Every structure is written in C-alpha cells, then in structure tokens.
Amino acid sequence: MAMISKFSFLNKLSLRSVLIVPFILQISAAVGITGYLSWRNGQQAVNDLARQLRDEVTKRTQQHLADYLQQPPRINHVNRQAVEAGKLNQDDFQELQNHFWQQMQLFPRSREIYVGKPNGSYLAVSREPDESLIVKEVLGEGDPIGRFYSLSETGDRQDLIRETAPYDPRQRPWYQGTLEARKATWSDIYLFRYGDLGITASELFFNTDGSVGGVMAVDLVLSGISEFLSTINVSPSGEIFIVERSGFLVATSSDAPPFLLGAGGRNPQRLMAANISDRLIRATAEFLMEEKKLEQIATPTQFNFQRAGDRSFIQVAPYPDDLGLNWLIVVVVPESDFMEQIHANTRHTIELCLLALLVATGFGWITAHWISEPIMQLIVGSQKLAKAALSRCDNETLAQNVEVRGVEEVKILAHSFNQMAQQLQESFAELESRVEERTADLRREQEKSEELLLNILPEAIAEQLKQETQAIAEYFESVTILFSDIVGFTSLSARMAPIDLVNYLNEMFSSFDYLAEKHGLEKIKTIGDAYMIVGGLPIPQPNHAAAMAAMALDMQKIMQNFALENGESLQIRIGIHTGPVVAGVIGVRKFSYDLWGDTVNTASRMESSGTPGRIHVSHQVYELLKECFQFEERGIISVKGKGEMKTYWLVNR
Template structure:
C-alpha cells in the first residue's frame, strides 16, 4: 500500500502537495486535541474522584479512631482507679454518683459498667430520652435493681427488679475473661428502641493475676451514621461501613443498618448485598464478587465498576484497632458527578477545530497558486540544463525567497559552465594520487606482517565458516606445541584446538551480533593434550575479498591456578573462623572492618560476614555515642600496643526478646613483621547465660539469708554458717557431730506471755480462723520486739517468749546497754503488749487477756542438733520467768525481785507478796503497773 501511495505521488501536482500537508496537519491536530481533551478530562475525573475518596476515607478513619478510643480510655481510667484503691469494690453502690458524673462527661457513651466476680455489679445507662438509670446487682442474693436518677445523680425510685441477674454470663463479661486484655464484644442490636451498639470491655487483675473486676463501656453506632450523612461526597456519592461478614454498621444514606422481618417485631441486622439503596447494594455485590470473601481485603484499594452503564469510582479501606475491631470502610463516587461540564467543553473544542480546518483549506489553495507559478518556470529551466542547454536564465517576481532561488539558480548555471572546464584537469590529478596511495598501502602491509610475527601474544587468522587456519605467529605455535606446516591449511576441528567446541560456536554467534569479541575466557588444548586458559579477543576482517577471523590471545593459565589456590586458602580460613564458637572481627589501622566470622555477623545482625567489609562502627552500632566510645578504646589499644582482655560489658543492642546481652570482650593490636600496628583483632564471647546463672545464684543466696535471719539472730546465723563451712571443709564436728553453739550470758531479762481464754475460743471457731487470729496477734508482738530492740525466742501454742540482752547489743545503740536498760525495754514491751491485746479485744469482740511473767538473771543460749535449728535458752532464770507467767493473773505482769531492782526507779510496781513457786519455794514477787 505504501508503494502504491508513493507511486501515485510521482504524478501529483505541486499545488496539491502544498495544500494537502497543511490540511492533514490541521485534521490530525483536531483529532489529537479532541482525543486529549476527552482523555485528560477522564484522567482529571479519575484523579479528583480518587483524591476525594481517599480524603473522605481518611476523615472517616480519623473519626472512628477518635470515637472508638473513648470507651477504652474510660475502662482504663476505672482499671487504674481500682488498682490504686480509689474505687472500693467491696461496696459497689457507693460508686453510683461517680459513674453518673462519668457518663455526663463522656456524652458519646450509652453505658458504663463495673462487674466483679464476688461483690456484684453496678452499671449506669443513658436512655434515648436523655434520662440516666443506675443498675445494681448483689452477687450474694443475685437480686438486680434498676433506679431512676435526678439531675444531680441521686437515686430516686426503683424502676424494676430482677431477682436473678446472672451478669457474669453476659457477652461483655465473658469476652473480657476470654481475651484477658482490653477488647470489643460483637456488635449487638437493641430492640427498643432499635439501634446498633458495641461494648468495650477490660479485665482488671491484682499483681498475682487474680481477677478483681471487669469494666465495660458501650457506644451507639448510630452516631457514626450521623457523621457519614454530614460528609459531602460529590453530588450523589455515598459511603458506608460494614463488618467482614458483610453486615452494615453505618451508612451515609437515610437507610438504617437493620430491618424488621415480616410477621415479627424483632429487628435483624442488614447485609450490604440486601440493601434497599441501589448504589449501596450494587457496591456490596461487586465487592463480594471480586473478593469472594471480605476477609481478603487487607489494604486500601481503588476500584471501578459499572452501574446501569455508568462508571463508579470505589475506595475500599480496612479499619482495625488494638481492641480487635475489623471493619471495612467503603466510599463510592459516580463518574457522572464530574463529567457533564467536561463533555460540553469537548464539543466546543471540536467545533472550533473544524472551523479552523475549513479556513486553513481556503487559504492553502490561494497560497499554493501564488507559490507554484515561479517554481514551474524554474522546473522548465532545469530540464533544459539537463539536456545540455547551459545558456538558461530565469526571472521571478513576487515571493522574496523564490527571487533569491532564481538568482542562485542563474549563478549556478554560470558556475556549472566553469566546472566543465576544470573537470578534465581534476581527473588527471586523481590518477597520480592513486599511484601514491598504492605504494603507501604496500609499506603498511609490510609493517603489519612484522608486528604479526613478533607479537608476544598468540595471533591466528582463520576462515570464518570452517575455521581453517590461514596464518599464525610464533607465539601461537609455542602455545599449542605445533609446527607451522601442521597448522596452516588445517581446521580447528581437525587439530582439536578448542577444549570446549561450543565456545567457538558462541564466539561466531556473538560476532554476528556485535562484530567483535573482547577478553573472552576460553580453553585451548595443546598438541600434547594439556588444556590452557586464554583471554581471547576476535573480530571480522576482509582478506582478498573473503571474510576472515582475526584472533589474539593472552595465556592466563598460571594466573588462574594462583587464583584458585588463593580462593581455596581463603575458603579454608573462613571455614575455621566460622566454626570458632566465639565472635571474631578485625579492623585496619583506620578502624575500618576487614572481616568477621559468622557468629559475629549474626550477633551484629548482618546478613553475611562479607557485608561488613568497608564498614565502620558507625554503620553497625545503634548510635553514634556508642560508636565513638568503641573507637576511642580501639585507638588507645593500638597507640599503647596493649591488649585489653576479658572486659565484661552489656551489648548496646538488646536481644530480640528485649533481654540484656552480656559480652566478654578481648581486643588485641595486630602488628606486621616490622612491629608496626596495622589493625586490631577483637574476640567476643556471649556470657549472658553465665551472668543469668550468677544472678539467679545471688538471688537464691539472698532468699536463704533472709529465711535464716527469720529463724535465728544475725550473730548466731553468721556463727552457724561458719561452723557449717568448717565442717564441710575440714571434716570435723563438735558435740558428737552437731553444730554446737553455746554461750553464757550473765544478765538477761526473760519474758513469757500467754493469752488467757484462747483454749475455749478454739472450740468455737474454725482452725483456719484460729490460726489467722493468732497470726495477727503474734505479728503485732513481733513488731514490738523489733521496736524495743529485743530478741524473740519462740512461740509455743498461744505462749510467746522474748529475751533482752542477747545475743549481741543492737547495732543502732550508740553506747552499750546497761542491765537496767535491758530490763526497762522488756518491761515497756510488756506494757505495750497489754495495750495491743486490749485493742484486739475491742476489734474482734472477744474477751482477750494476756498473762505475762518477767525474770532477770544468767542464762545459757545457743543452737544444738543437726537439723531444724532453733535458738533457745536454758537455765534457772528461764524456768523462773515461766513460773512468773503461769502463776500470775490474767491482765497483769508479774516480775521477780531481781527484775524489780532494775525497774523500781523508772516504773510503778506493786508488791504482791510471797508466793510458793514450783521448784524454788517461797519467792517475793511484784506487779508491774506502768511507767513513772
């Protein structure tokens, strides 16, 4: 077709040729402009619609995040208040005014609830009419009461009562227990009035993991629909939100996300594909057809679909939050909202272009006639010159360029006549120059032959098709081991020069494409069968009218062998380094990494050891401060030529689980054969497990120490540990193998105390309650012992034994205690014990009294036996003190005459008189009344 068109143009007139291109250009311009106008309009619509959809989607996401954060913030507020003790879970009804103020403060919430596993439930609800009710459930009885409130939050009257409210079975309570963290319940549908709501719920645990309460807050999702209806989305655009199961949550239309089925008054959730709104329904069906399952939508996507022949722009945005919500936000904008004005502009553009085409056609016809007349005269003169008529002259009037063209045409005719005269002389000179060039070419060939023969690199010339050798130099013969007559006239196939014949085929194919080959690595076989590696360069040349192949080689066999040996040595060294269990790295004198082993690369989170080469500490460490510190250390080691060994430090970057990693670091300066420092070698060992073991051992030792000090006085505990160490190290024991500790104390005050009436009490209460009560009393006595600097010896049933003046003076005493100080502290503790037992009597409602006896004198104190050590006292002083308690009176403190002598100046004492004491006979005793 193109040939036919070109053939037809040969007879075409100049006038038509001048007009036709302009008309075609304008016609093409009209078409292109119309096409671009429509296309640019569509692109503009696409961009505007996409930008509008993204902006609407961003606004919806921001609104949802803000709206849905509120219930979790309220739940966390209540969880913090419960954890700090600000909210009393033992008396939930007292929280009603507090919750009333909370729901007034957060006007988007519809209810706030606190549920406990043992104490009950309290909740506050905002109703559709704005009124607020309070619901309280007693866990013991299970009765639930709903109260109306006034404008100040006071309960006014009972609205309804439920005798059996099992609030712990409600979804919001069970969802919190199942998740164990803040979460959302499934969306539920309230029936009267009908609206969608969702609960944010959060469990609250004590430090031991015991559930204290579940706090919940609910939101009405109808407010999301109100927000969507307030958005401006083009003229007829819509947006809606639905769950992954396809049920609607909110929509910008007036349609509700639920409906009333026939023959029932209970509303049900509405699926997007069943919406009564055509655009919402068609969009949901399109998404269901595209994704087949809404759970496959994991990222924001821009889509298009047709509705009644019109294109719709669609933006789908997944929305998730930390509580587990997983919704889909859909924004749909019809293309027709934007295209009406663009179509009008396109029609006007086409009309104007058509008028311009008609005008251009008319002006082209007039102009072509004006231009073609002078050109016709020039054409006739040219045909005459071609026939040898060189006396032509053309005169042109009108167009300035054509006048210039005629002037130059006339000058050309004059010059043409002169050129004929010079042509003969030029031919004679040309023949002389050809002879000179032939001689120079012969000399050049002689020089090439000399270079060819003397080149140190093998050179060969072969035919291109069959590879027959035409010429080779001495270096080629020396490489292959052949004589000249064995090569010339023979092909590469006959001599089996190529170790891999396919390489020759590849070279020929490459030459056909590129025309030359540069430094290809190939393998040649010598006459003796040895295979040599050669870098080959080749290109096509022409000899005697035939295309030949010129090949120049460079024998690199020895270099390849050296490279292979070096590579094997490097791989062997790498194998050794990577199998070392330690982490190894090395740097040059400028502290640039030269290499590392696999263990160090893994610890530094580098993919491969080779990747560290050329990097510095700034590239591999987490921050610049740590890198500067390491570089200062490295420079100090190189400058002082002193290694630093076994430096224990934590790793700058923690492990993947966030735990601290401990390292044992050694750095050694590297020196060359002259002793010059050329770098530094680092060896690192991960000692995290060892550090953890040491820390665990230290913690266990501290626990053992605290347990031992709870059993024995500190001085006795230290002495007992020393005896145990001697026994283990030296293999000896005292007192028939026992860890005997015994010491004489000359002046010790002993106190025995017994709770009166405790035996009858044990018959009325449970053993657990009895032990708990006794623990409270004796814990109070333990605090008094610590306060007065005395030593608790032991408890026997409901009896309590205390001693003062052993085993060592208190560390906080500035001066050693006198005998009177010891007795005084014991007496003051006895008085404080009476006060404490009186307080217990008032708190518990039980008739508690305490009987106390005190004696002063010498004792023997120590630890005996091999197991279950106990620090105990022996001697007559202990026995008499016990008799003072057992033969005393309830609510009174009986002391001996010896103790009386110590206390008479500081305390009020009353003489009891002489009483018989078992094992001692008659003794004078006194009652301790109080301090002076």
C-alpha cells in the first residue's frame, strides 16, 4: 500500500504536463546526441573519404606511369627486331638517321633515340630545347670525333653545327649497364644540362652470328610526369610526389621542381624529397625516412602523422616494372582540408537544435492547453464509433484490453481504441492479402519487362537508363569493332522466299550471338545481312582486341557449316578496327544502344574493302595482336573516305 501511495501521483498527471515535460526532455537529448553523432560521423567520413581519395589518386598515377614509361622500351624493341630481321641496316647511318627521325616525330616525349656499336660508332637523333631536331654522329675508332648536324623539316641532314672531343659510347653508363644486364633495362635518373630530369631505356641487339651488334637506347624526359601530377585535384592543399627508395625526387604535383639549379641556371642537382621547398612534401618525406620506412614498404601502405598540430593522411604505393624501376608513389592529404566544413556544419546543427528547443518549449505550453479542451469531444466521438462497429461483430472476438496508467483522459481514449482496433485489424488483414496478390502480379510483370529490356540493351546501360531520363553517352578510349557482310546477299534474296531468307539469317545470327556471349562481346545491331559487334564496352575489357579476333575466326568456322538447301555455300567478309568511340542511347522512343565515331567508319571500311572469306584488319589491330595471332600483310590500299592505309589479313591464332 505504501508503494502504491508513493506513485499514486502518476495517475493524477494532467494532459498538459504529460505533453510538455517529455517533449522538452526529448528535444534536449536530441541536441546532445545530434552534436555527438555529427562530430563522430564527420570524423569517420573524413577517414573513409581520405582512404578512397588516396586509393583513387594512386591508381590514376600508376596508370599514367605505365602509359608514360612504356614508349621508350617499345621503341628499342621495335628497332632491335628491325635490325635483327634485316629490315633496318645497322651499318647504314643514313637509313638509321631517317628511321630515328620518323620515330622522334611519332613520340614527342622522347629526348633522344640512338645506337652505340662495339666499334665505337654512334648515331643519335636528338631533340633540342627549342624542339628542333639534330643528328649526332661518331664514325668509330678510326674517327672518334663527335659531329652535330642540323636537320631540315623533312629529316634531311644540313649544316655541321659543331664538333666535339672524341666520344666513345662504349664508355657510357647506358652502354656498359646494358651489356652487364644482358637484357632491356633502365638507367639511373640523371639531369639534362638545362635542368630536366631524364632516364634512359636501352636494349641489346645481336648480329646473325650471335655476337653483340650494339645497344639501342632512348632518352625520356620525366617532366611530363610532374605535369600530369599537377592536374590531379587531390584536395585544396594535398600533394602527390614520386621518389626513389633512396629518397631522391622523381616528380611532384607542386610548383617546386624536383631538382635545384645553380647560378645562371647551370649545374643542376637532384633534390632529396626531405630538402624540397614545399613544406608538406618535405614534412611527409622526413616522416617516411624515419626508421627507413621508404626501404621497408613492399605493398600499398597508409600512415597518419601530425604536422604543426594538423594530422595528415599518407598512402605510399610501390611502382616496380619489368625493367628494374623501383619507385614509390606518395599521396598526402591534410585532414584540415576536410574537417573545416564538417566542424562548421556541426556548430550549425547544434545551434539549430537549441533554437528548436526554445521554440518547441513555447509551442508546447500553447499546444497543451489547445489539445486538452477538444480531447473530451474526441473521446465521445470514438465511443459512438465503437458502438456502431460492435453492432455488426461478435463481442468476444472484438474484445481488446489496453491498460493505460497515468493520464485519466488517455485511459478513456484507450478503452474506445481497443474496441475499434479489432475491426481495423480484420480490415487490414483482408487488405494485406489483396495487396500481396497484386504485388505478386506486379512482380511477375516486372520480371518480364526486365528480361525484355536486357535483350535490347546491355545490362549496365539498362540499369543506367532506369535511373536517368536524359541521353546516355560515354566515351571509351579503346574498343574493337567488327562488321560482317554476307557475300552475294542481294542475289540470294532474289532467289529465296522471304520467310526462308529470314529463317536462314536467324539461324546464322543466333550462332553469332552465341559466339559473342562466349567471348564476352556486345552485339550492337544487324542491318539486313550486316552484323555489327563491339568489344571493350560498356564495361571496359583489357583483351577486347584478342577476343574479337577469336570471334572472327570462329565466325569463319561457322560459315563453313552453313549451306542452302541446294547445297550452295556462302561466304562473309569481315572487317575489324580498334580505336576510341562514343557509345550510348539517344532519343525517348524505340531507343537502342549504338556507337559513334571515326572508329566505326574505319571498321566498316575494313569490311567493305575486304575479300570474301577473309578477315580484313587495320594496322592498329595488327599492332595489338601481332604477338599472339598470325597475320598476312596486305600492304597499302586506298580506303574510301580514309585515303591510303596499311592493312593486314588475320589468318589464325
């Protein structure tokens, strides 16, 4: 009894008190919790965003390095093969000069392309600081003097610019290092006389008797890497830099160069990352060089460090390659770049919550008085409604008991609610059953629509089309397109009944569709007897050219099994080209996924200018697949709308 009397005041609480006090307590708790969660979520969001940002920047940098550094070794490899195959005379300096000059036109990043031979002879085509080209020549042991000649715009040797002291390529590090490695290799990074960092890729070539014929080499300027890094928007004050394991800088995203020029712009010297003028890069390098962290990092690793009270996020990723490079890509992002706006938003959130608390308290007093008067009328109305429902239902079935303690008015309201709840429960049960039936019907129809849409469009494009209403268009840097055409289709259509012709095409194109799915390619469309397919989109595929070549060879095999009822066999022309395109869906009615660009036109020309029963490919396809497929050189042909092109026949794997 004492316990009951102790809490008996709870049964006498007024509606006004019940409305106001809990409301104020909830708002107060919400202010505190919101402020804490805002701060904690902001911190977590910063960590996640910084991690994702560092990963993305590192991947972009690695991809650019791979693209940037692949040209010099590829040039050396091509030159070595040309010499060893007898297509390039290593003893004819005029022929070598013309060949190197043409390559310098094609690869503007190269500073110099040259060759050194065991007899001390040397020939190089070099790019001067003003972008003009010159030729350097040393005839050999009998004439070791270096001679520099200017070149005309067509690559012809002109005036003698100057002569130098005797020069022996056999004593140079690039020559000796290549002989020692006995394979393609990179030199150490060095400085050009005008200040740019450079690196040399070199490779041995051999005579027909197996003896060393000399060393092919290409000098590459590394300033282009810094130019690319400066275009990446890491964060307002974030930086990217590349270092060697020793700590010397290779490239940076800052305005500070990775080398130091002496008085008058002479005597350039390489910089350690810990000595650069950029404070963030310098502090990051000092942190990483503590306890030899640079030498220990073997996998992508993330660090955090404090600098002048500000925390920074670091990611270090190794960049090795097959020729001996062992660089490190470092991405550093100050935490303050993210937290300033988050702190401001947190302050604004707390201020708004406090304002809401004050406003809600005032309105609570007013609302409590406003609700208490009409609540009694609501009780009377609910009782009448319950009695009307009970006149049509079993009392025992509808009996519901909700025990409410505290406010007297709510007790009466709860009693009326219990009577109505049972009726509503039955109504809702029936309604829910109907809704489930309708939902199941809608789901089946939706599955049919999804299946139809996926038969029309690629899955990725179908998903994007469902989310967006505007035109969908995306640029793809490299895809491979195939066009095929049945030879003699016009005369065939005149001899066959339309239904037989359609059945024949359906059987053949269905076989092609199966091949496309097998090789991971995307069918674009058929027009009459023409069949168009693409590889490398909408999801990029690294081996799209090889997959398309395999597809074409399989199509030839399938055509060998097709024959008309009279035994007549048919042939197809196939054309393939690789290049960039824009792909997407345009329009709002009867849309389809299509491709645009010169690559499409060129692929079509490869087909139309081909020969029945053969696979006609462009030079770009040949360059990508020459190591793993057999080709026959067709030579230079005139292609409508494209001029003269060098093309090939794809023969076999």
